[in-house]
Amino acid sequence: MGATQAYIRGRKLITERPGLVVVSAIAVLLFLDLVRRILTGATLISTVAGYVWNGTVIGLIIGLAGIGLSLTYSILNFANFSHGDYLTVGAFSGWTASYLVAGLGTATIGELFLLNASPRDIGITATAEPLSIVAGLVVAIVMTILIALLIDRLVYEPMRDAGGISLLIASIGVALALRYFVVFVYGTSLRGLTAGDVPKVSPTIVDGTITIDAHEATLVVSAVLLMLGIHVFLQQTKFGKAMRAMSDNKDLARVTGIPTERVIQWTWLLGAGLAGSAGYLIALKRGSMGFNLGWVLLLLIFAAVILGGIGSIYGAMIGGVIIGIVRNLSLVWLPTDFSLAAAFLIMILILLFRPEGIFGGVKTA
Amino acid sequence: MSPVADTTEQFTTDDLAEFTRESSAATALGALALVWVALSVLSLVGVGGIVPPLRELVMVLAVYAGLVFAIGALWRYSKSDALLIVGVMLALYVVFGVAMVVFLELPLNGLVNTLRRITFLSAVYAMLVLALNLHWGYTGLFNIGVAGFMAIGVYTMAIISGPELGLGLPLPLGIVGGVLASALVGLIAALPALRLDADYLAIVTVAFSEIIRLTLNSSVFAEMTLFGTTVGTGGGQGIRTPENPIRAIFYTDPGDTSAGLTPVGDVLFEVTGSLKVFLVSGVGIRDSVVIGLAYVIALVAIVAAFYWLLRRIGNSPFGRVLKAIREDEMVANSLGKDTQLFKIKTFMVGCALMGLAGILWRGSTGFTIPSDYMPIQTFYIFLALIIGGAGSNTGSVLGGIVFATLLFEGPPQLARIIPVLLDDLFGLQITDAPNTSIEAIAPLSSLDVTPFIAYSLENISTLRFIFLGVLIVYLMQNRPEGLLGHRKESAAAVDLSAGRNGGGDRE
Numbered sequence: 001m002g003a004t005q006a007y008i009r010g011r012k013l014i015t016e017r018p019g020l021v022v023v024s025a026i027a028v029l030l031f032l033d034l035v036r037r038i039l040t041g042a043t044l045i046s047t048v049a050g051y052v053w054n055g056t057v058i059g060l061i062i063g064l065a066g067i068g069l070s071l072t073y074s075i076l077n078f079a080n081f082s083h084g085d086y087l088t089v090g091a092f093s094g095w096t097a098s099y100l101v102a103g104l105g106t107a108t109i110g111e112l113f114l115l116n117a118s119p120r121d122i123g124i125t126a127t128a129e130p131l132s133i134v135a136g137l138v139v140a141i142v143m144t145i146l147i148a149l150l151i152d153r154l155v156y157e158p159m160r161d162a163g164g165i166s167l168l169i170a171s172i173g174v175a176l177a178l179r180y181f182v183v184f185v186y187g188t189s190l191r192g193l194t195a196g197d198v199p200k201v202s203p204t205i206v207d208g209t210i211t212i213d214a215h216e217a218t219l220v221v222s223a224v225l226l227m228l229g230i231h232v233f234l235q236q237t238k239f240g241k242a243m244r245a246m247s248d249n250k251d252l253a254r255v256t257g258i259p260t261e262r263v264i265q266w267t268w269l270l271g272a273g274l275a276g277s278a279g280y281l282i283a284l285k286r287g288s289m290g291f292n293l294g295w296v297l298l299l300l301i302f303a304a305v306i307l308g309g310i311g312s313i314y315g316a317m318i319g320g321v322i323i324g325i326v327r328n329l330s331l332v333w334l335p336t337d338f339s340l341a342a343a344f345l346i347m348i349l350i351l352l353f354r355p356e357g358i359f360g361g362v363k364t365a
Numbered sequence: 366m367s368p369v370a371d372t373t374e375q376f377t378t379d380d381l382a383e384f385t386r387e388s389s390a391a392t393a394l395g396a397l398a399l400v401w402v403a404l405s406v407l408s409l410v411g412v413g414g415i416v417p418p419l420r421e422l423v424m425v426l427a428v429y430a431g432l433v434f435a436i437g438a439l440w441r442y443s444k445s446d447a448l449l450i451v452g453v454m455l456a457l458y459v460v461f462g463v464a465m466v467v468f469l470e471l472p473l474n475g476l477v478n479t480l481r482r483i484t485f486l487s488a489v490y491a492m493l494v495l496a497l498n499l500h501w502g503y504t505g506l507f508n509i510g511v512a513g514f515m516a517i518g519v520y521t522m523a524i525i526s527g528p529e530l531g532l533g534l535p536l537p538l539g540i541v542g543g544v545l546a547s548a549l550v551g552l553i554a555a556l557p558a559l560r561l562d563a564d565y566l567a568i569v570t571v572a573f574s575e576i577i578r579l580t581l582n583s584s585v586f587a588e589m590t591l592f593g594t595t596v597g598t599g600g601g602q603g604i605r606t607p608e609n610p611i612r613a614i615f616y617t618d619p620g621d622t623s624a625g626l627t628p629v630g631d632v633l634f635e636v637t638g639s640l641k642v643f644l645v646s647g648v649g650i651r652d653s654v655v656i657g658l659a660y661v662i663a664l665v666a667i668v669a670a671f672y673w674l675l676r677r678i679g680n681s682p683f684g685r686v687l688k689a690i691r692e693d694e695m696v697a698n699s700l701g702k703d704t705q706l707f708k709i710k711t712f713m714v715g716c717a718l719m720g721l722a723g724i725l726w727r728g729s730t731g732f733t734i735p736s737d738y739m740p741i742q743t744f745y746i747f748l749a750l751i752i753g754g755a756g757s758n759t760g761s762v763l764g765g766i767v768f769a770t771l772l773f774e775g776p777p778q779l780a781r782i783i784p785v786l787l788d789d790l791f792g793l794q795i796t797d798a799p800n801t802s803i804e805a806i807a808p809l810s811s812l813d814v815t816p817f818i819a820y821s822l823e824n825i826s827t828l829r830f831i832f833l834g835v836l837i838v839y840l841m842q843n844r845p846e847g848l849l850g851h852r853k854e855s856a857a858a859v860d861l862s863a864g865r866n867g868g869g870d871r872e
Contacts, residue, residue: 079564110803155838165507165563166841169751172744173837180830185802299575302568337583344572351565352557 020353034332043332046208051328057216057285059304059324060223062297065278066304066316067230068271074247074311075267076156078167082175083275084298085182086144090276091283091293092182094140095193098124102132114186119195126218126284127199137222137280144276147178148268175295183291190290193283219281226277227317230270234313239266247311300327300340303347309357319358323347390434397427418789421467428463432456446759453763457483457770461778468782472647473640478654479778481661483770488664489726491765493746495671495758496718501747502755503679504711505691507563509743510554511719513574514547516738518720519606519727520581520598521546526607530588530597536607540724547720548713550577555712559705571740582735603734606727611660615652664725668762671718675758678714687711691756745773748833751840754847763848772833780825787818798823 014021037043069083092115099112102124107117126133155174159167200213234240242263245253254260275294282297283289304323308315323343330342350357404420439452458480465471465479493511500506524531526539558569580586580598587600598604612619615630626634637650650658678684689697690704698704727733745768752772753764784795798819799805805820821828840847 079568110801110807114801114803116801155842158842162841162845165567166845168507168564168567169747170838170841172747173834173841175834176741176744176837177831177834180827180834183827184824184831187801299568299572303572306565306568335583335585337579337585341576341579344576347572348557348569351561351569355561355565 017353023349023353030333037332044207046205046210048329048332049205050210051331052325053210053212053216055325055328056321057219057324058282058327059321060220060227060317061278061282061285061320062300062304062324063317063320064223064226064281065275065297065301066308066320067227067313068273068275069301070305070308070310070313070316071243071267071271073305075243075264076167078164078171079302081168081171081298082151082178083171083271083301084294084296085175085178086148086272086275087279087282087294087297088179088182088291089147089294090140090144090279091289092186092291093143094136094276094280095283095289097139098129098132098136101135102129115191115193119192123196124194125196125198126214128196133218133284137277140276140280141273142276144272144279145269148272148275149265151178152265152268179291179295186291188291190288192288194287215284215287219285222277222281226274230274230313233270239263243267299347300324300343303343303350305357306347306355307350307357309359312357312359315357315359387434387437390430390437394427394430394434397423397430401427415790418786422786422790425463425467429460432459450759450762450766454484454487454766457766461770461774464778464782466645468785470646473642473645474647474650474654476645477650477658481654481658483774484661485657485664486769486773487766488661488668489722489765490746490749490769491668491762492671492722492725493719494749494753494761494765494768495668495675496715496722497746497750498755498758498761499675499678499687499711499715499718501750502757502761503684503691504687504708505563505694506559506708506712506715507567508570508712508715509567509740509747510570510572510574511746512738512740512742513570513577514551514716514719515723515727515742516574516577516581516735517550518543518547518723519733520604521720522724522728523604523606523733524596524598527605528607529605530595530599531604531607532594532596536610539607540721543724543728544717544721547723548717551713551716552709554716555709559708559712571743574738574740574743578735578738581738598735601735603732605732606730609656609660609729609731611663612656614659615656660729667725671722672758672762679758683707744837745833748772748837751837751845751847754849757847757849760847760849767848772829772836776825776829776832780822783818783822793818795819795822 034043034048038045038048065083065087068086069080072078072080072083095115096113099115099117099122100109103112103117103122106121111117112122123129124132151174155170156167159170162170194215198213198215200211202209202211234243242253242258243266245256245258246260246263250260253263279294283293300323301320304319305316306319307322308317308319323346326346327339327343330339334342401420401423404416404423408416408420436453436456439449443449443452461479461483462476465476471479493515497508497511500508520543522536522539522543525534525542526532526536531539554570554573558566558573561569582601583598584600586598587602588595588597590596608619610619613627615627615633616622616624617627618624633655634652637655638652639649641648679687686697686702686704686707689700689702690707694704697707727737749764749768750761751764752767753762754760787793787795793815795815795818799816802820805817808814808816
């Protein structure tokens with residue numbers, strides 16, 4: 001009897017959602033292939049572990065940035081295309097601060113400010129100049145918050161009643177203006193930031209080693225702390241509740257006496273702060289950055305937010321890590337050129353088969 | 366607007382605003398003319414220094430004020446959209462031409478080439494905006510993957526008919542193939558994406574266009590062997606596109622100029638090679654510019670065809686359903702229209718037109734690379750549509766023209782003129798620009814603006830991006846309907862309001 005029921009359920013699934021069945025079949029096949037590759041030795045376990053570690057590191061950044069995107073998406077009801085450029089603003093302002101702290105005396109203020117001083121002379125690493133890293137991270141957060149609040153006042157506040165698409169288009173304008181303002185000040189060159197020996201450990205995983213360096217460790221610790229911080233903030237303060245109320249029904253929230261404008265400002269403050277820190281940390285991990293840093297990551301951040309379910313901050317965190325791991329794990333089968341495409345494909349598939357996202361059912365903002 | 370508008374003679378605040386605007390333009394024109402006369406008298410009695418260049422500047426400004434006045438009048442009183450478009454284009458020619466000749470003293474060849482360039486860009490943008498208008502303006506499909514569909518068209522054409530990495534088949538086959546491929550990829554994108562809300566559709570289409578670009582950029586498909594021929598995308602190095610067929614008018618062998626000229630080419634080059642125009646220095650137009658000019662004329666004809674086609678679609682029963690979907694999809698659905706099917710068809714037609722426009726643009730220049738199809742390309746087209754006004758075909762063409770000339774080509778040209786003006790008027794020499802923004806900004810504290818101006822002019826393309834971004838925000842805040850979007854197109858092909866009020870014209 002159980003078998004019959006399972007058969008009926010399976011038949012219903014196949015006839016009603018054939019696409020889902022095909023996609024699931026492909027996913028299962030890929031997993032089996034991965035197992036086969038590991039068993040036959042075609043792919044080393046340590047290689048896979050390396051991909052997973054790198055994917056987690058990138059994924060934490062994507063998740064960190066995704067929290068802000070998810071919050072603004074659910075509370076202001078629009079897809080913010082300038083969110084990626086908040087990362088850029090954070091990265092550039094933060095690194096300027098780091099250079100000024102670490103390099104004062106070794107180069108002129110102008111060179112330090114524009115990050116044109118030679119990274120070798122400044123010699124920033126997380127262990128050699130920890131103070132400059134902390135200062136940079138703080139400045140990145142503060143500057144991004146200030147810019148985001150300014151932009152909200154100038155751009156979005158006069159448009160509070162406009163539709164989501166109008167706001168989306170306006171945010172594309174903001175993205176262009178912000179990105180090229182950074183270009184106007186700093187120029188277009190891709191610049192190296194860190195230099196010197198970064199301490200690293202190489203633990204052995206079954207059949208090989210993976211490398212974890214101090215910058216990745218800094219990134220992971222900072223990202224996890226920030227995520228914990230946001231969790232505590234939303235759980236312990238009234239703002240979490242107010243945000244949930246606003247994302248459900250703005251008018252009702254206002255009638256109930258929730259200061260909606262204040263909540264919006266807090267939303268920008270949290271979202272931009274996290275975006276700025278994410279931009280700063282990803283530049284630390286890579287050791288270099290250009291003006292396209294945030295824009296290139298934007299679609300991945302969108303993918304993470306959609307994967308996790310819009311409005312859910314835990315969804316954004318986990319979605320980010322999944323997207324990061326998928327992107328890196330795809331290297332088992334695909335050449336590097338297509339790792340980004342693989343991540344986008346996951347997003348498109350999620351939109352097709354579960355548009356509300358993995359955590360869409362539970363609103364946790 | 367309101368039903369009360371039947372009392373046509375009423376003087377509204379709108380009229381007052383228009384009246385004030387027109388009268389201030391006329392006043393400005395008059396004042397500039399007076400100043401010009403005064404400066405002319407001064408320079409005639411021999412006053413030198415700042416007077417002669419100032420007189421030049423005032424003259425150009427007076428011409429511009431006159432143009433604004435004329436276009437304003439055309440805008441209000443012209444019933445013909447075609448006349449409006451032609452008028453705006455001609456006015457822009459005068460704007461560019463006068464500035465080029467007076468300030469830059471451009472010779473004839475350079476002048477014609479500049480005008481050819483702005484017409485070319487206006488035409489290709491007009492086509493792309495018209496195609497996007499079918500998606501966004503008519504149907505409300507928020508497609509921001511235009512660049513990807515262009516890329517599909519151009520690359521398919523290049524692979525079918527291209528000289529290198531191509532199969533070398535005849536060009537018409539390549540163009541048809543490119544257009545069909547764009548439509549097909551449109552279908553693949555549409556099937557999943559059209560079930561989604563507008564903002565999801567935006568994210569999916571832009572992701573789709575990035576997947577296309579990254580795939581073309583990848584070295585994996587750069588070269589492979591198919592049926593014994595080497596084909597491929599060329600990867601990041603780009604791909605060569607077939608020779609522009611317009612060359613066949615001038616050369617007996619389009620691929621080899623040494624093979625000789627056709628009779629048409631012979632006569633035409635003879636004439637253009639020794640052309641002289643009143644007030645413009647230099648003699649003759651180069652052959653390459655003449656060929657480009659011929660292609661631009663063909664493009665303008667194709668824009669007209671695009672316009673005609675989209676008007677037909679918009680006024681057909683099919684187009685009526687599209688407008689219904691844009692306004693309220695559920696209503697259209699309830700009335701028994703299969704809105705999904707309509708949306709898929711529209712999406713495919715629009716993508717096919719984007720592919721064709723891409724071929725006519727990027728496919729005509731002999732060479733194309735994946736970075737021609739960055740998302741920014743899509744945003745340009747969207748901005749042009751917003752300027753013109755989504756939902757209006759005339760607005761789309763105007764938006765394309767205004768964007769391509771004033772916003773895209775304008776700033777670099779202005780950056781060439783400003784140093785000349787500053788030198789003439791104030792004797793300010795704008796020489797080498799500082800390398801960094803700090804070196805440009807620091808002297809401002811001692812009131813030395815030259816380095817900053819030089820740096821800004823040097824980085825005019827960056828400033829243009831900032832300006833475009835600010836403009837998008839401004840338009841969305843203050844004029845989301847664009848130049849002509851407020852003109853509601855009636856859903857019916859014939860004007861139904863004509864008979865109702867005893868033949869009275871309501872607008």
